[in-house]
Amino acid sequence: MTDRHQDDNPVAGRQATRQVPPTPDRLRRVLGHFATGVTVVTGLDAEHEPVGFACQSFSSVSLEPPLVLFCADHRGRSWPRMRDTGTFCVNILRHAQQDIVDRFGSPTGARFEGIDWHLSPYGAPALPGVLARVHCAVEAVHASGDHDVVVGRVQDLELVQAGRPLLFYRGRFAVTERVRSAAQVEVTGGWDDFWG
Numbered sequence: 001m002t003d004r005h006q007d008d009n010p011v012a013g014r015q016a017t018r019q020v021p022p023t024p025d026r027l028r029r030v031l032g033h034f035a036t037g038v039t040v041v042t043g044l045d046a047e048h049e050p051v052g053f054a055c056q057s058f059s060s061v062s063l064e065p066p067l068v069l070f071c072a073d074h075r076g077r078s079w080p081r082m083r084d085t086g087t088f089c090v091n092i093l094r095h096a097q098q099d100i101v102d103r104f105g106s107p108t109g110a111r112f113e114g115i116d117w118h119l120s121p122y123g124a125p126a127l128p129g130v131l132a133r134v135h136c137a138v139e140a141v142h143a144s145g146d147h148d149v150v151v152g153r154v155q156d157l158e159l160v161q162a163g164r165p166l167l168f169y170r171g172r173f174a175v176t177e178r179v180r181s182a183a184q185v186e187v188t189g190g191w192d193d194f195w196g
């Protein structure tokens with residue numbers, strides 16, 4: 001019930017017709033228009049073997065306390081193995097690191113072999129040549145549909161190598177143009193030299 005006349009209804013005539021249901025294919029296609037960076041989330045399993053997977057669903061959550069999150073598919077093999085260790089590292093990839101995504105986003109093939117990684121003081125593999133690393137302890141895990149939403153408490157952050165970010169947009173990788181106009185920096189409010 002409403003006590004408004006139809007003529008007073010502020011949304012009258014503005015209601016679009018409903019679309020078809022949000023199938024996985026539509027979700028992928030439409031949500032793929034939200035461009036993200038690309039990370040590799042790494043950790044150790046119970047046998048201290050390095051594990052990691054390509055991950056775009058990384059986000060900051062809170063500044064105080066410092067929290068971040070990522071979402072991990074229940075069918076994935078890496079996340080359940082690193083979960084018990086309680087520690088992970090988010091390696092934020094540079095534009096020239098698509099080969100790293102190919103390794104860590106593929107269900108087959110070697111991931112750490114031939115990569116000069118080291119173990120961080122926080123107990124997770126750190127990948128070389130990345131833009132930045134975020135070292136985290138697992139704070140909370142929320143099962144949500146077919147994914148876990150993993151909240152991490154940030155222990156430390158590192159800026160590793162300057163450069164442009166690797167972007168993922170509409171199911172493809174993109175590399176940003178380097179733009180160095182003072183006006184651009186002012187408009188975006190970013191830091192100077194923000195494309196490295």
Ligand SMILES: Cc1cc2nc3c(=O)[nH]c(=O)nc-3n(C[C@H](O)[C@H](O)[C@H](O)COP(=O)(O)O)c2cc1C
Pocket residue numbers: 038052053054055056057058071072073075076077078079101104105106107168
């Ligand atoms: C660009 C890109 C982004 C991805 N983002 C995610 C993600 O956010 N969460 C996820 O669970 N899988 C994501 N994946 C898929 C996993 O990396 C992929 O399924 C991987 O094979 C899982 O490895 P695992 O079985 O060892 O966990 C992404 C893959 C690519 C290529």
